[in-house]
Amino acid sequence: MADVAQGKLNKRTIDALDKADRDYFLWDEDLSGFGLKVTPAGGKVFLFQYRLGGRGSKTKRWTIGRYGAPWTPAQARDEAERLSILVSQGVDPMAEKKDRERVRNTKSFVAYVETFAAGYLEPEWGKSWQQAKRVLERHAVPVLGDRPLPDIGAEHLHQVLDKLRDRPGLQRSTWAVLSSLFRWAEKREDIARSPMGKIDPPSGSKARKRVLTPDELVAIWNASFTLDGPRGALVRLLMITLQRRSEVAGLPWAELEKGKGLWHLPGERTKNGLDHLVPLSGSAMAELEIVGWKKSGLVLPSSTGTTAVSNFSDMKTALDTATLAGLKKMAADRGEDADAVTLTPWRLHDLRRTGTTNLQALGFPIEVTERVINHHQGGEVSGIRGIYNLYEYLDEKTNALNGWAARLSSLVTGAPMPSNVVHLADARA
Template identity: 40%
Template sequence: MKGFGLKVTETGAKSYIYQYRIGGRGSPTRRYTIGQHGSPWTPTTARTEAERLARLVGQGFDVVAQRQENERKSVSLAMPAYVEAFITNYLTTQWKDEADGAATLRKHVVPVLKSKSFPSLTRSDITAVIDKIPAGQMATRRKVFAILRKMIRWGIGRGDMPQQDNPLVGFEAPPAPASRDRTLTDGELVLAWNAADDLGYPFGPMVRLLIALGQRREETSAMEWNELDAASGVWTIPAAKSKNGKAHIVPLNDVALAVIDGLAGCADSAKSANSANSARRWPKRGLLFSTTGKTPASGYSKAKARLDKLMVDAEAKRAKETGDSAELIDAWRLHDLRRTMATGLQRLGVRFEVTEAVLNHVGGSKAGVAGVYQRHDWKEEKRDALQAWGRFLEQLAAGEPEQSNVVHLAARG
């Protein structure tokens, strides 16, 4: 057969080849390697393959170029590269927390699937990813599953995987984690606040703002200076960053203002947002919590472990100095600070609707028909509630039930 042959190297290795030209006698010869002699390539099977290639060439196809394109595409469809393509082309524009989504894929998906090709993903592969996450981290399992589901849908829409090969068809999502009701005690809250001071930047002041304002971790960690209005003492969380997709106005209490002033380097951190003499000069752009200057700080788990140890050590020191038994600090999460503030507002007599408004929580008083017709923004009520919470925190640190002789938390040390 014209163009079909056997290539033998100096070492004795034998490979079947097919040579051809595209474009006539003047065009260069192209050589297509069919495969090494042996199973499955014998003279008969290799000749059959060469005949198939000859028919394609006769129809104008450059089979070498086609193979190179297929090889290039197979590399881009390998999971590490495909994950990065998904992050670049989808998460950066369509996902509310692109940094968290990207970190989740790189941490939980890529190490398990390694160089697996995206179109060849199976239900067993998805199971392997989910099972690798500890059973106690149900929220993480659900987040990984949700991002994988979006990536697979995105890939199918692009034509990178046939619809009928979707490995998630019939695959049940991991169950929702059990509802938590953990709140920090008053003593734990003071321990967390003081330990945050020793934790340092960026997580120390971030934890303090989580305590002072009760907003979501992802929203707080991504806080930017241009979202803050120093004159009115307000933080506006854009809809694009808000979990429920609704812009959220957060009045800053004096405790939060002191933390932010510290980050900005303001000399007078005790001025109230309502003070007529307030003349804060905060930066106009950039992230408040970042080690790179470009992305929000990451590494919450390590920072939280350090915070826990600082709290335990501080409690042990207190017990030793007073002769009391050290209080056991049960496991808690940063999200529990949000629940702690909500519970605290109820203790302070704040209306349920106002508490929900402070948390930007769609549910309860905002659900259903009430949510459609209730357009009051609760701005002033939210300010009063958060100021009351700030005073409560200051009183906790002072150890006094009354507001006199208050020791400001920000003044510690």
């Protein structure tokens, strides 16, 4: 048999090849450089032959692996195609292999996150760099962990993103931060190329419209008392104040003005970067009294006492379980089929939409409800004008949040709404 032949590298062709008294090669007729070496002992090895720099340059051979598990003809062809792409981009697979081995010994993903945060995020991303780092730590590190950076492929990154399928906003944020990390690593030549190039950005999602029903609000409120530690108070304060989860969970006592019943939320902790003044209803003040007023520290600390309450995923699972049990009991008490009761998926953020929807139903204008949840826009304003803007809607927000607290109380206790809920527009008429 000739030392060199050409044909289709598939299982039937390879199985039909016999050994000879010396090495010979079969090159694939479709993919240039993809071949199989057959040894005198009968061994069959896939390889890839290439040349960088034109006809005068040296020909190199890359050993892909021995025919059989794990290298099937299809898998070997995929690897040869990957190597062919590298060569077409001017990358020497031999150099890439050395690079991968070098980084493999020193750069696990979890370690590289620290390198990336210090070398790129902190100097380039401004105030949002810590949030970007947390995205990696919370959602990418648990999946990628100690995996060497050069060994991370699109299939591993899909595992990260697929876990966030039900949280499209977070999924897009995670995709963006991962893209930045691998692009930076490629520019530094810590990897040959970014695997994110094979992953399209997650598509935008339609605006959520989930509004919790009165029964669901009651069940969630009651279920919050089954949660351990500060988590129950967190849920109730989210319901009462209608502020964001991160803002309530990270609330320090220093932001609260007990005498006036005000929460001074600085722009550093708000999504739009604007200072926000939150009037505290009687219900909110009662929750804070139960927690116990202090002069310093966090209102809702974790078990360490120094960090904010977290582990929201487990908390939400426990809350949903208790909420569903409450809904089933309500149905049974009404003589309905409790087994038919389900809980439509919801997020803590839906409490804000539910609250503003109820406020509008109570007659509060949309410009007031937008101010309550700090959705208004505007540039940073300093001095007297900035103070004026901060207090401009204070009376309206106070009445709105008092009205919402009264609505919640009425639902939970079954008592009628009090008649003294004041709509500022009515009071001024």
